[in-house]
Amino acid sequence: MKAAPFEYFVADSIDEVTTGLADSGEEATIIAGGQTLVPLMAMRLARPALLIDVNGIGDLQGIDLLAGGVRIKACTRQSDALKSTIIGERLPLLAKALPYVGHAQTRNRGTVGGSIALGDPAAEIPLVATALDARITLVKKGNSRELSIHGFYQGPMMTSREPDECITEILFPQWQGEGRRGTGFQEVSLRHGDFAIVAAAAQISVGEDGVCARASVALGGVSGTPFRISAAEDALRGTMIDDPALRAVANAVDQAVDPQSDLHASASYRRRVAKVLVERVIREAAREAANHAAGDAP
Amino acid sequence: MSEKRRVSLAVNGTAYEETIETRLTLADFLRHQLGLTGTHLGCEHGVCGACTVLVDGYSVRSCLMLAVQAGGSDITTVEGIAPSKDELHPLQEAFRDNHGLQCGFCTPGMLTTLVEFLRDNPSPTERDVREAISGNLCRCTGYQGIVDAALDAAQRLKGQDRTAGPDGGESP
Numbered sequence: 001m002k003a004a005p006f007e008y009f010v011a012d013s014i015d016e017v018t019t020g021l022a023d024s025g026e027e028a029t030i031i032a033g034g035q036t037l038v039p040l041m042a043m044r045l046a047r048p049a050l051l052i053d054v055n056g057i058g059d060l061q062g063i064d065l066l067a068g069g070v071r072i073k074a075c076t077r078q079s080d081a082l083k084s085t086i087i088g089e090r091l092p093l094l095a096k097a098l099p100y101v102g103h104a105q106t107r108n109r110g111t112v113g114g115s116i117a118l119g120d121p122a123a124e125i126p127l128v129a130t131a132l133d134a135r136i137t138l139v140k141k142g143n144s145r146e147l148s149i150h151g152f153y154q155g156p157m158m159t160s161r162e163p164d165e166c167i168t169e170i171l172f173p174q175w176q177g178e179g180r181r182g183t184g185f186q187e188v189s190l191r192h193g194d195f196a197i198v199a200a201a202a203q204i205s206v207g208e209d210g211v212c213a214r215a216s217v218a219l220g221g222v223s224g225t226p227f228r229i230s231a232a233e234d235a236l237r238g239t240m241i242d243d244p245a246l247r248a249v250a251n252a253v254d255q256a257v258d259p260q261s262d263l264h265a266s267a268s269y270r271r272r273v274a275k276v277l278v279e280r281v282i283r284e285a286a287r288e289a290a291n292h293a294a295g296d297a298p
Numbered sequence: 299m300s301e302k303r304r305v306s307l308a309v310n311g312t313a314y315e316e317t318i319e320t321r322l323t324l325a326d327f328l329r330h331q332l333g334l335t336g337t338h339l340g341c342e343h344g345v346c347g348a349c350t351v352l353v354d355g356y357s358v359r360s361c362l363m364l365a366v367q368a369g370g371s372d373i374t375t376v377e378g379i380a381p382s383k384d385e386l387h388p389l390q391e392a393f394r395d396n397h398g399l400q401c402g403f404c405t406p407g408m409l410t411t412l413v414e415f416l417r418d419n420p421s422p423t424e425r426d427v428r429e430a431i432s433g434n435l436c437r438c439t440g441y442q443g444i445v446d447a448a449l450d451a452a453q454r455l456k457g458q459d460r461t462a463g464p465d466g467g468e469s470p
Contacts (some may be wrong), residue, residue, distance in 0.1 A: 001300075001319065001321055001322065001326075002321070002323060002326075002342065003317075003321040004321070005300035005301070006300075006301070006320065006322060007301055007320075008301055008366060010321035031364075034362060034363065034364070035344060035359075035362050036368075037366070038323070038344070038361075038362045038363065039342075039343035039344050039361075041321075042323070042342060042361070043343065045313065051320075053367065055367065062385060079356070098427075098437075102433070103347070103433025104357055104411065104414070104415065104430060104431055104433065105347060105350050105357045105358055105411060106344065106359065106362070106433065108353075108356040108358055109358055109362065109363065164299055168325055174388050191432060192428075192429055192432040193432045193433055214397050251305075287424070
């Protein structure tokens with residue numbers, strides 16, 4: 001037997017989850033896909049007294065196109081998100097990132113909300129959520145609140161979620177207005193499916209004249225949390241996304257990152273890779289925007 | 299004393315109803331409780347892929363799932379992918395013919411992973427196959443034989459579809 005003993009409760013509704021959390025506080029842990037929690041329990045790094053299983057709750061599953069954006073319910077499997085035509089058409093940046101999330105076998109269990117809740121600094125879903133200004137709905141007994149992804153992550157694996165709160169859905173807002181859109185996602189890892197050493201994401205919008213109207217650039221794996229590089233975004237806006245603009249972006253990335261060395265890569269390697277990947281994702285996004293018809297999704 | 303539950307599930311077409319501890323993983327349940335030791339355990343924390351089984355047709359790492367969570371599910375292990383006791387699955391034949399295994403430890407996970415992959419991707423490229431088995435670690439073959447076997451199996455499965463399909467005319 002690998003895990004320490006625990007009480008096991010299969011919740012049938014969000015109400016049952018929040019009641020269970022309210023009654024048990026930090027002794028309770030939600031299990032969704034379990035792709036991180038089960039090994040932590042097997043190694044006894046996690047010893048929850050109560051496991052609340054949310055896999056059977058219909059209200060926690062599904063992907064919907066709303067007026068304000070795409071809503072992904074928290075317990076939606078990563079593999080279902082990858083197959084979703086709504087995400088393919090409306091959230092191409094997420095669609096590009098999902099194949100990098102673990103492997104087919106873990107995506108079949110792992111959930112979108114679980115990845116958001118865990119907050120691994122190298123994880124792809126939190127990175128895309130950061131790039132797209134996602135909003136997270138947290139529910140607790142008798143109360144609910146919506147938080148911006150910005151500020152949700154306080155450090156590696158640390159979030160603003162209270163122990164008695166359950167993440168129920170994540171809203172990825174759609175960019176409004178005219179313009180040609182393009183996205184780019186790239187990462188460097190030891191092998192496909194491994195944790196990213198550095199991951200970069202970009203989404204841009206350019207006018208009919210080819211001038212960049214809006215840009216979002218984010219990095220993962222180089223800091224305790226995924227983060228936006230606003231100086232790089234400023235350096236792109238109003239330009240033709242040409243070589244001088246990309247040099248300014250590279251400078252902005254250089255200033256913004258403060259990576260750590262670890263077993264897998266040195267700080268200076270991460271810094272260099274971050275600059276290269278940001279340039280690549282912006283070029284990828286610009287190429288895509290140039291080929292897109294105006295007003296197309298995303 | 300750890301909590302126990304009664305679960306019913308089907309494994310390789312056989313229905314089981316068992317009383318198990320809630321902390322038992324699906325992998326240990328299959329091996330210890332049911333004696334289905336074809337599912338191998340390498341790392342037991344979700345890295346090596348050897349314990350992959352199909353849960354309702356989807357590949358899952360059985361060391362990362364609690365057995366109680368599989369209640370009501372239909373599970374296929376490596377013991378259940380061949381059509382009968384006397385025949386191999388075309389994927390298994392392709393592994394044998396292409397030297398897709400040496401020690402055989404990773405093979406159950408490779409096969410179950412590729413059963414799902416080839417069902418969803420009947421005409422994969424070599425790159426697709428390498429990505430599909432990226433979560434399965436092999437320490438003997440250098441993967442070359444496994445990739446060849448998967449590509450060969452894709453051809454064999456397509457041939458099978460043609461003879462067995464409605465257009466083939468010759469269904470058994």
